[in-house]
Amino acid sequence: MVDAVIRRSEIAVPARRRSGLRRAMQRKSTVAFLMALPLILLIGLFVVYPALYSVHLATLNKSMERFVGLDNFFFLFKRETFWMVVQQSCIFAITAVIFKAIIGFIVAHFVHNVPAKGQRKWRGMLLVPWVIPPAMSTLAWLWLFDPSYSAFNWVLALFGVGPVPWTGDAYWARFSVILVNVWIGAPFFMIMYLAALKSVPEQLYEAAAIDGANWWQRIWYVTLPMMRNIIAITALFSLIVTFANFDIVRILTAGGPIDRTHVFATWAFWLGIQGGDIPLGASVSLFMVPILAIAAIFILRDISKRGNEA
Amino acid sequence: MATADAVTGSRPAARPRYGSMSRDRRWALRWSYFFLVLFVIFFLTPPVYMLITSLKTSAEISAATNPWWVYHPTLSNYVELLTSPSFLTYFRNSAVVSVVVVSLTMLISVPAAFALSRMKFWGSATLATGVFLTYLIPETLLFLPLFKMFATFNEWTDIQLINRWWVLLFVYPTLTVPFATWIMIGYFASIPKELDEAALIDGAGWLQTLTKIFIPVALPGLIAATIFAFTVSWAQFLYPLAFTTSSDQLVLPVGIITSLIKGDVFNWGQIMTGALLGAAPPLIIYAFLMDYYIAGLTAGATKG
Numbered sequence: 271m272v273d274a275v276i277r278r279s280e281i282a283v284p285a286r287r288r289s290g291l292r293r294a295m296q297r298k299s300t301v302a303f304l305m306a307l308p309l310i311l312l313i314g315l316f317v318v319y320p321a322l323y324s325v326h327l328a329t330l331n332k333s334m335e336r337f338v339g340l341d342n343f344f345f346l347f348k349r350e351t352f353w354m355v356v357q358q359s360c361i362f363a364i365t366a367v368i369f370k371a372i373i374g375f376i377v378a379h380f381v382h383n384v385p386a387k388g389q390r391k392w393r394g395m396l397l398v399p400w401v402i403p404p405a406m407s408t409l410a411w412l413w414l415f416d417p418s419y420s421a422f423n424w425v426l427a428l429f430g431v432g433p434v435p436w437t438g439d440a441y442w443a444r445f446s447v448i449l450v451n452v453w454i455g456a457p458f459f460m461i462m463y464l465a466a467l468k469s470v471p472e473q474l475y476e477a478a479a480i481d482g483a484n485w486w487q488r489i490w491y492v493t494l495p496m497m498r499n500i501i502a503i504t505a506l507f508s509l510i511v512t513f514a515n516f517d518i519v520r521i522l523t524a525g526g527p528i529d530r531t532h533v534f535a536t537w538a539f540w541l542g543i544q545g546g547d548i549p550l551g552a553s554v555s556l557f558m559v560p561i562l563a564i565a566a567i568f569i570l571r572d573i574s575k576r577g578n579e580a
Numbered sequence: 581m582a583t584a585d586a587v588t589g590s591r592p593a594a595r596p597r598y599g600s601m602s603r604d605r606r607w608a609l610r611w612s613y614f615f616l617v618l619f620v621i622f623f624l625t626p627p628v629y630m631l632i633t634s635l636k637t638s639a640e641i642s643a644a645t646n647p648w649w650v651y652h653p654t655l656s657n658y659v660e661l662l663t664s665p666s667f668l669t670y671f672r673n674s675a676v677v678s679v680v681v682v683s684l685t686m687l688i689s690v691p692a693a694f695a696l697s698r699m700k701f702w703g704s705a706t707l708a709t710g711v712f713l714t715y716l717i718p719e720t721l722l723f724l725p726l727f728k729m730f731a732t733f734n735e736w737t738d739i740q741l742i743n744r745w746w747v748l749l750f751v752y753p754t755l756t757v758p759f760a761t762w763i764m765i766g767y768f769a770s771i772p773k774e775l776d777e778a779a780l781i782d783g784a785g786w787l788q789t790l791t792k793i794f795i796p797v798a799l800p801g802l803i804a805a806t807i808f809a810f811t812v813s814w815a816q817f818l819y820p821l822a823f824t825t826s827s828d829q830l831v832l833p834v835g836i837i838t839s840l841i842k843g844d845v846f847n848w849g850q851i852m853t854g855a856l857l858g859a860a861p862p863l864i865i866y867a868f869l870m871d872y873y874i875a876g877l878t879a880g881a882t883k884g
Contacts, residue, residue, distance in 0.1 A: 301786050302699030306707060309692035309761060316754045317714050320725035327725055334728070377619050383612040394870055395620050398627060401866045401873075403815030405833035406855040410626035413633065413848055421629060421647040457623065458877065465878045514718030517817045521837065535720035535818075542724045543822050552724045559721070566716045570709065 328553040332546075342553040351529050351537070356557070358444065359533040363513040363561075366451040370512075371505055373452065374459020379489075381460070382467045393464065400457040408521040411450045412437075415522070440530035443523050447531050450518050455511075459504055466500040467493070503572055506565045513561055534558050627859070633852040634658070641848055657853040667854065669828055670835030673745045674858075677831055678813040681752040685809040689757050690802070693764030694790050698776065708765060715758035723822045726751060730823070745829045751819050756809040763808075763879045767801030768794055804876030807869060811862050832858045 331338045346352040381392050399407060414421050415436035423433045436446045474492045483491065494501075516535040519525065525532035525540060532540070534557055542551020633641065635653045645651060661667045695701070696708045730741040741747045771794060779789045795802065820834045827839060836854040840847060866873050 298699050298786070299701035302695035302701040302704065305691035305695035305699075306701075306704070308688040309711070309757060310707065312688060312753055312757055313710065313714050316726070316751060317717060317722065320722045320729060321717065323729065324721065324725040327728060373619075377616070380612040380616045380619070383608055384616070390870075392616055392620070393874075394867075396616075396623055397866075397870075397874070398863070399623050400877075401811070401862050402627060402859040403811075403817070403833055403862065405815065405817040405837065406859045407626055409837070409851060409855045410630045413852060414626060414629060416846075416848075419641065419647065419848075424647050453623065453626070461874055461877055510716055510718065514720045516720050520817075520821075535718075538720065538724065539818070539822065543727065548724050548728050555721050555724060558718070562716065562718070562721075566713060569716070570712070 324552040327549050328556055330549045342550055346553060355532045355534060355537045362448060362533055363509060366448050366512050367505055367508050369452045370455040370459050370508060373456040374463050377460045378463035378467055381464055396460055397457045399454050404454055404517040405521060408450055408518050412522055415446055437523050440527055443527060443531045447519050447522055450522060451512060455508055462500055462504045466497040470496045503569060506569050510562055510565050514558055630852045630856045633848055634856050636849055638849055657849045661850060661853050666827055666839060670830050670832045674832040677748050678810055680749050681813040682806055682809045684753050685756040685760050689760040689764055693761045693768055694794055697765045697768035711758050711761050715762055719755060719818050723818055727822055742823055743825050743829055745824060747823055748820060752813045756812050760805040760809055763805055764801055766879055767798040771797050803872045807865055807873050808876045814862055
């Protein structure tokens, strides 16, 4: 209704331009609010409310009828699986982000090294893992890791290396989920670092070369300081996404063997949806909040800092 | 390389130094190509292996032959999947959900980004930051409370939301809208203020300023946001896995995983075919609109 009224009066603007213009300026904030209203409703209803609701859910018993305070958390603290999940989530996220950053950095350098003409082609091929839906590419990995038909083991057997239990053994399974995550995420780092590399002025390298800097010194004293901002923000973004990862672990190992590869998201799903204990699952997923909050604070600080510089 | 040699010729005094540098460059280039090939092999092995497996019969897959080679290529897996009613249902569900979600995303985020970047109102700066924070909240934090909310809603109104594919139309925008709004704010903010002032003086309303000036000028950003919204809704796995269970309500990623894996029997030929067909739409879009795709990817963290 309000929307319609505004639109009709807007049509009348050309007739009485001056007063209409002034009135339009006065109305600006109302129009702006209405334009942002669907966004506010969406975020309020499906993001902010459920986020707060999950805090409430975490204080209920399994049938969600009785308030039990922090009992869910105390119950979790007593379970060995919970501490295993905490440990595995941290190992998974930190190792994966470090390797993604390193591989992304190295590959970005190689792409940056080749003549500009060919860069597009290489970049195009290297970004493919990021484009394929993770659920689909993880299926391919699952098949490559298959216990009896693993194509990797077939190649390793040519070199006389025995069959590797990619998803069967706890340590190998942990390695495998990290490997798949690195495979999917490294191209993103590569693209971000490549964009950052291109923004480093060539004169700096020339100056460094004249000063007799070798390639390592060029990277350490020129490239890294110039890219520090983008390295930090990409790593923080990736830390959030990796820490909250679900698809890869769920499809590749479903948390097994014996819960050794569960991360917060997959364990929360296991408890909440498959086990029917929504409050306990919600309590588990709430443990992701502190890490997410810390990363978010750093990202926001970085963005507002750059906003002030501009 | 040729220029470096030419320079060496013209300045004999600096010969050893320039010569060694050009030799360094040449070696650096060779090493770069060598490692790039290695990394491309690493990055492309799974999709290529998907393709290899999808061309094999079940008999060849379980035979003890070289798994990296197709001895008797066949399209039977593709024919079987593309004529299977359930697979076509997944594909249709995915397509409908993605297209509707992309439209909703653009309808919500473009006006909101315009309002937030150009027209200040009470709390608009806070809201812009809030939009960005929302983008950082992962879906793994929200699926359980959402599940419970939908169940409660069913008790109150008798409208069944769980196990209906269209419930995804409500939850997917929470993943796409914050990012789309955020990058559109960045693109809109880069448009010079003189442009909309000129339009305002010429008597254009806010709506006309948006449709006649902002949208055409920020079209690359709009395309990047659209591609992003499509890729995210096509690839989303957790929400459909949590909210839908019946075979006719599933979207592609969940459908392939739950229906093609029957008990412990993995029909890998069909699974890989399904995975490849599921990966095809984003890959095709990427192949044609790579530059927009990359612009959207880097805009998220670098703009704003």
